[in-house]
Amino acid sequence: MSIHQIRLYDIFRRDLNLPDEKAAALIIALEESERSQCEKMNQSKVAKIETIEAIILNLDTGLSDLRRDISDQRKGMEDIRKSMYTVGIVQIITILGGLVTIMKFMK
DSSP: OOOOHHHHHHHHIISOOHHHHHHHHHHHHHHHHHHHHHHHHHHHHHHHHHHHHHHHHHHHHHHHHHHHHHHHHHHHHHHHHHHHHHHHHHHHHHHHHHHHHHHHHOO
16 A cells, blocks of 8 residues: 555544444545546547548558659659750750751752
């Protein structure tokens, strides 16, 4: 028994003139009542924690999807960049070929 329970027991036994058994039973009943009230308060907190955990899991999933999308976009940008360089080189070759052809016809 804790010091608080002993004090309550003494108060019930001496001041209220309760027999030892009834004072002890009253202490046990008060303790059980307190425990059940704490459990009720904790249940709502546990539900909130579970909700927060679910939100965090959803955020983690969303972040991993976002990272995957960003890496896909980077790969796409690299492909576009390579295509732009290739098209530019082909255009330069075409222009030079056209100029060479024009020069041959002019002679």
